[in-house]
Amino acid sequence: MATHAHAAAHDDHDHKPHGWRRWVFSTNHKDIGTMYLVFACTMFFVGGTMALIIRAELFQPGLQFVDPQFFNSMTAMHALVMIFGAIMPAWVGLANWMIPIQIGAPDMALPRLNNLSFWILPFAFLILLGTLFVPGGAPAGGWTMYPPLALQGGDSFPMMIFAIHLRGISSVLGAINVVVTIMNMRAPGMNLLKMPMFVWTWLITAYLLVAVMPVLAGAVTMLLTDHFFGTSFFAASGGGDPVMFQHIFWFFGHPEVYIMILPAFGIVSEIIPTFSRKPLFGYESMVYATAAIGFLSFIVWAHHMFTVGMPLAGQLFFMLATMLISVPTGVKVFNWCATMTRGSLSFEPPMLFALAFLFLFTIGGFSGLMLAIVPADFQYQDSYFVVAHFHYVLVPGSLFAIIGAVYYWLPKWVGRMYDQKLATWHFWLSAIFVNVLFFPQHFLGLAGMPRRIPDYATQFADWNMVSSIGAFGFGFSQLLLPYIIIKCVKSGAKAADRTWDGAHGLEWELPSPAPFHSWESPPSAAVIARGAEH
Amino acid sequence: MSTPRGQLERDNKRLTGRLALMALGSFAFGFALVPLYDVLCAVTGFGDQKALARAAEVAPQAADESRTVTVEFVADLPNVGSWEFRPVIASMQVHPGKLYETEFVAKNLTGHDTVAQAVPSVAPGNVAGYFHKTECFCFTPQKFAKDEERVLPVRFIVDRALPRHLDRITLAYTFYDQSIRVGQR
Numbered sequence: 001m002a003t004h005a006h007a008a009a010h011d012d013h014d015h016k017p018h019g020w021r022r023w024v025f026s027t028n029h030k031d032i033g034t035m036y037l038v039f040a041c042t043m044f045f046v047g048g049t050m051a052l053i054i055r056a057e058l059f060q061p062g063l064q065f066v067d068p069q070f071f072n073s074m075t076a077m078h079a080l081v082m083i084f085g086a087i088m089p090a091w092v093g094l095a096n097w098m099i100p101i102q103i104g105a106p107d108m109a110l111p112r113l114n115n116l117s118f119w120i121l122p123f124a125f126l127i128l129l130g131t132l133f134v135p136g137g138a139p140a141g142g143w144t145m146y147p148p149l150a151l152q153g154g155d156s157f158p159m160m161i162f163a164i165h166l167r168g169i170s171s172v173l174g175a176i177n178v179v180v181t182i183m184n185m186r187a188p189g190m191n192l193l194k195m196p197m198f199v200w201t202w203l204i205t206a207y208l209l210v211a212v213m214p215v216l217a218g219a220v221t222m223l224l225t226d227h228f229f230g231t232s233f234f235a236a237s238g239g240g241d242p243v244m245f246q247h248i249f250w251f252f253g254h255p256e257v258y259i260m261i262l263p264a265f266g267i268v269s270e271i272i273p274t275f276s277r278k279p280l281f282g283y284e285s286m287v288y289a290t291a292a293i294g295f296l297s298f299i300v301w302a303h304h305m306f307t308v309g310m311p312l313a314g315q316l317f318f319m320l321a322t323m324l325i326s327v328p329t330g331v332k333v334f335n336w337c338a339t340m341t342r343g344s345l346s347f348e349p350p351m352l353f354a355l356a357f358l359f360l361f362t363i364g365g366f367s368g369l370m371l372a373i374v375p376a377d378f379q380y381q382d383s384y385f386v387v388a389h390f391h392y393v394l395v396p397g398s399l400f401a402i403i404g405a406v407y408y409w410l411p412k413w414v415g416r417m418y419d420q421k422l423a424t425w426h427f428w429l430s431a432i433f434v435n436v437l438f439f440p441q442h443f444l445g446l447a448g449m450p451r452r453i454p455d456y457a458t459q460f461a462d463w464n465m466v467s468s469i470g471a472f473g474f475g476f477s478q479l480l481l482p483y484i485i486i487k488c489v490k491s492g493a494k495a496a497d498r499t500w501d502g503a504h505g506l507e508w509e510l511p512s513p514a515p516f517h518s519w520e521s522p523p524s525a526a527v528i529a530r531g532a533e534h
Numbered sequence: 535m536s537t538p539r540g541q542l543e544r545d546n547k548r549l550t551g552r553l554a555l556m557a558l559g560s561f562a563f564g565f566a567l568v569p570l571y572d573v574l575c576a577v578t579g580f581g582d583q584k585a586l587a588r589a590a591e592v593a594p595q596a597a598d599e600s601r602t603v604t605v606e607f608v609a610d611l612p613n614v615g616s617w618e619f620r621p622v623i624a625s626m627q628v629h630p631g632k633l634y635e636t637e638f639v640a641k642n643l644t645g646h647d648t649v650a651q652a653v654p655s656v657a658p659g660n661v662a663g664y665f666h667k668t669e670c671f672c673f674t675p676q677k678f679a680k681d682e683e684r685v686l687p688v689r690f691i692v693d694r695a696l697p698r699h700l701d702r703i704t705l706a707y708t709f710y711d712q713s714i715r716v717g718q719r
Contacts, residue, residue, distance in 0.1 A: 215561070248564055
């Protein structure tokens, strides 16, 4: 919060409310962005604690610390908190902070709606985390909420549904705001194909959110009416079909996967050119590849549920469509490599996280390709191989991109430079431990260890122990992140306006820290031309 | 872009309205997937619940004595203790085209008069279109007195058009107590 105390000191004509009113009634995109990021960081540590409970129990075979019901609650809650509480709000926070200043707009288009979308979140998560204290415990049927298991959750079930509804409303409002801002608020001369990649990826992400979050709302509403009002959408006894829930859920669920990764593509496309001191290779192909991934995300959902039984034609279609996604994704990976080719590379912390993203996300992409193959998927389904796959795309994928973005723009936000040596330590500890944590889970899965179980056969003991050691190493290394940020805010050295010598974009044309109100008059054509050299 | 303030606000409102409509459309689309799902099942015949749960009208076929198909019977209950439910025989050897009859036995252990409904399912899913039941206790809810035990008949024909590589079909019933559902209506 001290962030903005500094921002104020540097800009005389900034007048803003003080005390709690500033935050509760805030309509300022930077303040709301900060609140989103602080919220996401808090939830990241809550979800991380749950992950460590899981890994502590799995350190050795047998039941040591928690009972199986609570263990299952932890797997379900860890996923719900990390997906909806950490990764998604972090992206919205970055969008709030960066999109207006990257397109030369004074603020988001709908500032009051912006306040509402943020303040729904803490209440949604109060309800969700509150389920830990109700009779019967927190939801334990997995974050996918498959009926009929999810319906047996006792008191936690309606609370979980209500939390998801609230969270969905927050997302849709936030996404509408992003689209309206990008479409209507760009500075004159900032046409669509001059926008920074982060803005582009967020535009497509926002459309995905508007298209699929309401579908999830529909699916959980059906669960609710099945349970309390005697409908039978998914109840076989009344002519419904539980498999239909999986179809509707994954029609939301697969685009949701891209909602969590597309902004990461945008971040990496900002960081790599900066530290390669070269424009992004193939800017337009990046834009089209992002759009292609967004489109394909709607027609691949059934690859999450190959084993429910479906016609051969269906299996072939979903397998081939899924594999097709690797084409635009490959375009992106090769473009990033080409950007670095013959560049003057330097390895500051944001670049290190972007490079780790490039390597490790690609590993996650390859295991995803393996899972897309129907006959192989029958073997891998619900095994630790799946756990390894989606953690590779989410942790060194989305999370590393978020951390990279924080290290990239933190000097712009607070006007001070962070301890780069410590941040480099943070990087190496994270990059090593994340592999110790998740790579052995591939072996466990291929050897047949199922996911979501508190105990396992003794042949899985060694790799589980290695994985748990990695988990604790990774978890505790992350404490460096808030420490580095707080230290930077309190006592960092003054940062230059253009913090990184290779950085382009309108945000670097503003002073550091970015003033409370920025681009109140739009930037000139010359400034835009200088900023928009991709 | 470089539009006057009032114009910009109008543009923002219009686009916000459109996006809100898009979100509402998505919400409605989630529900529209329900009938679409049934349509897809009916068109492909894959695990088609509607067809499985109603009497089939089959034109008389000559039995195909050259082929023998094993039909297995499975009885299932959603929870243990309040019902007894089992097939009289575990499996039958049948010829496609010929009408067969078998029986299931159900006993009400709930301790009161009640109504129950059996929900059928066949495996593999793609034989749903070739397995015709001309009579089945699963078509209608069944009334049971307290402690009543009853024999429930099923009559079925396996279609002659059944793909040749299939030689085994499983017919499964799950027996649901409907008293709560019926009581509500």
